Amino acid sequence: MSTATYTVSGMTCQHCVASVTEEIGEIAGVTGVDVDLASGAVTVTSETEITDDAVRDAVVEAGYEVVAA
Template structure:
């Protein structure tokens, strides 16, 4: 299952790496693809993810999930 999230505030490869690291730690996540230019994060997972968990992981990395 893939879900795309919009993230505000990412500007560089370091931003992408931080978001990828935090989101990858969520249980069930199998892959994370971050596109800084588009401001998007595509998360592949075994099952539907709790948006609150994704939001918390992105916030931990220092960015904001945009609805």
């Protein structure tokens, strides 16, 4: 089990949280996505190691930006 936390900018509402959660959740091996709207922290839990690039791509697909990993 692997866990990584990222800071995502641009999220302003629960719809934003849902979009980011859905896109990251589609990455193979991801078992959980926890988004804290107030801080922009996104914690990704996975069965195997997930690359930062895969998470960044998913966040961009949702319309947001990873500003720290």
